[in-house]
Amino acid sequence: MSGSLVNALTLQVITGLQLGAIYALIALGLTLIFGTLGVVNFAHGALYILASYAAVLVAGHTNFVLAVVLVPVFLFLVGIVMERGLIRFFYDRPHTDQILVTFGLAIVIQEALKWAFGANNIPFPLPPWGNGVVFLHEYLPFLEGFVVFPKWRLILVGVSLLVVVGLFLLLQFTTFGLTVRAGMREPDMMRFLGVDVTKRFAVVFGLGALIAGVAGVFGGPITQVSPEVGMAILVPSFLVVVIGGMGSLPGALVAALILGLALSFSAEYAAVQQIVVYLIAVVVLLVRPRGLMGKKGVFE
Amino acid sequence: MSSDAYFRCEDVHAWYGESYIVQGVSFAVQEKEIVALLGRNGAGKTSLLRTIARAHQPALKGGRIWLDGQPLHDMAAHEAARAGVGLVPEDRRIIPGLTVEENLIVAQVAPPVGWPLERLYEHFPKLAERRRQEATTLSGGEQQMLAVARALARELKLFLLDEPYEGLAPQIVREIEGILMQVKAIGITTIIVEQNAIAALELADRAVIVDMGEIAYDGPAEEVMQNAELRQEYLAI
Numbered sequence: 191m192s193g194s195l196v197n198a199l200t201l202q203v204i205t206g207l208q209l210g211a212i213y214a215l216i217a218l219g220l221t222l223i224f225g226t227l228g229v230v231n232f233a234h235g236a237l238y239i240l241a242s243y244a245a246v247l248v249a250g251h252t253n254f255v256l257a258v259v260l261v262p263v264f265l266f267l268v269g270i271v272m273e274r275g276l277i278r279f280f281y282d283r284p285h286t287d288q289i290l291v292t293f294g295l296a297i298v299i300q301e302a303l304k305w306a307f308g309a310n311n312i313p314f315p316l317p318p319w320g321n322g323v324v325f326l327h328e329y330l331p332f333l334e335g336f337v338v339f340p341k342w343r344l345i346l347v348g349v350s351l352l353v354v355v356g357l358f359l360l361l362q363f364t365t366f367g368l369t370v371r372a373g374m375r376e377p378d379m380m381r382f383l384g385v386d387v388t389k390r391f392a393v394v395f396g397l398g399a400l401i402a403g404v405a406g407v408f409g410g411p412i413t414q415v416s417p418e419v420g421m422a423i424l425v426p427s428f429l430v431v432v433i434g435g436m437g438s439l440p441g442a443l444v445a446a447l448i449l450g451l452a453l454s455f456s457a458e459y460a461a462v463q464q465i466v467v468y469l470i471a472v473v474v475l476l477v478r479p480r481g482l483m484g485k486k487g488v489f490e
Numbered sequence: 491m492s493s494d495a496y497f498r499c500e501d502v503h504a505w506y507g508e509s510y511i512v513q514g515v516s517f518a519v520q521e522k523e524i525v526a527l528l529g530r531n532g533a534g535k536t537s538l539l540r541t542i543a544r545a546h547q548p549a550l551k552g553g554r555i556w557l558d559g560q561p562l563h564d565m566a567a568h569e570a571a572r573a574g575v576g577l578v579p580e581d582r583r584i585i586p587g588l589t590v591e592e593n594l595i596v597a598q599v600a601p602p603v604g605w606p607l608e609r610l611y612e613h614f615p616k617l618a619e620r621r622r623q624e625a626t627t628l629s630g631g632e633q634q635m636l637a638v639a640r641a642l643a644r645e646l647k648l649f650l651l652d653e654p655y656e657g658l659a660p661q662i663v664r665e666i667e668g669i670l671m672q673v674k675a676i677g678i679t680t681i682i683v684e685q686n687a688i689a690a691l692e693l694a695d696r697a698v699i700v701d702m703g704e705i706a707y708d709g710p711a712e713e714v715m716q717n718a719e720l721r722q723e724y725l726a727i
Contacts, residue, residue, distance in 0.1 A: 372585045
């Protein structure tokens with residue numbers, strides 16, 4: 191294989207990872223909320239862009255590190271308020287009602303952002319430590335010549351990995367995680383064991399929003415910051431959830447990776463790139479109607 | 491019916507949607523007593539048990555349920571569980587994706603906590619052997635043991651057992667019977683619903699027969715064992 195081909199392939203894989211990373215972050219929150227609460231949260235994209243705007247404000251007035259700390263906490267609180275104030279009234283309602291109400295909420299958030307900040311893109315300056323490029327050829331000896339990749343995009347991949355590992359540790363190795371996993375599968379039995387599943391699920395909704403917050407802070411500079419971005423990013427993220435299997439966290443990760451790579455490798459053919467996500471969804475659902483790792487009885 | 495009974499249902503009415511399932515049931519259970527709740531299929535036994543455990547369905551629409559002076563009728567399912575109600579449901583509801591031990595640990599997340607794991611494993615050595623195994627891969631009998639053990643992992647004031655012998659081989663039934671005899675010896679107040687009425691009557695001190703959502707008989711278990719006419723009329727055995 192020629193050196194330039196290896197270089198191109200490597201760059202495409204890393205780009206795919208980066209694209210997958212942002213979808214994974216949003217899809218993780220979506221599927222976590224769906225898997226535990228059975229709620230299809232179409233306002234999740236709006237939470238993402240809300241976080242991006244909040245990060246621009248906080249970073250603009252203080253510094254980016256403070257935005258990294260404060261914005262996810264703010265989104266966690268927004269999630270709790272959303273769940274307690276609205277979503278919990280729709281647990282026993284059909285999924286179509288949930289979609290309608292969360293979609294409505296997404297539009298309200300989008301229009302409120304438009305009213306407050308205008309319809310145009312606002313700049314999201316990167317912190318000085320995130321600017322510039324990484325010389326990939328210095329770390330990957332099989333690359334030939336001079337190969338660079340934007341540093342911020344690599345940071346995004348790293349942050350996604352951290353979130354995934356953190357979520358895995360939380361769900362697998364803590365009592366809270368054990369209760370959530372059990373509640374995802376048998377909410378009624380958990381109530382018979384004295385656990386107030388609903389209260390814990392409010393925290394899970396907050397956690398999903400928090401992950402959207404992290405995504406919004408680190409993804410904002412890449413996806414740009416304008417009110418419509420939330421809706422634009424929701425569709426592929428929701429497809430990631432469907433392809434991975436509704437409610438499956440590992441499924442969402444694998445699907446995000448596949449989609450990221452597919453988008454990256456089809457980037458040269460604009461017409462194909464527009465439909466590749468949907469093509470993958472169609473093929474996967476034809477072969478595995480519940481998605482890659484979907485469980486029987488979920489969303490059926 | 492004694493008004494100072496440890497547990498009592500007073501004129502309980504419960505509905506599954508539009509279906510009127512439990513139609514004004516009243517009965518009482520004394521402390522440490524074991525009551526067999528019997529009746530034909532569809533008589534409303536499981537519904538009554540779920541109503542007592544304050545399940546979301548069937549919905550309690552009238553009447554009062556008291557346990558040791560606590561108003562279960564004002565509680566949600568998790569509050570009733572914290573008040574000391576322990577339900578082993580008909581289909582066992584072993585939590586998939588969790589190991590045997592995790593199924594026991596989740597039972598102790600909310601207070602009050604009952605037997606520690608070591609004591610549970612002493613009484614259920616098969617569960618100890620399989621503690622790291624995914625719980626839904628256990629045999630039917632082992633899953634039933636786990637369901638009983640999970641209930642005992644909580645401090646119980648009222649133990650509700652729904653069809654503990656259902657679908658089990660006779661040998662396994664005997665094994666579960668042995669475990670329930672141990673529970674009886676400990677003196678946990680118990681209501682058992684069981685299609686295998688004879689097995690339930692052998693365990694119970696008293697029998698309550700439900701027919702068409704109402705109480706048709708309330709008396710000593712011994713009397714039902716000896717009264718063929720009663721058994722034939724309400725239990726078809």
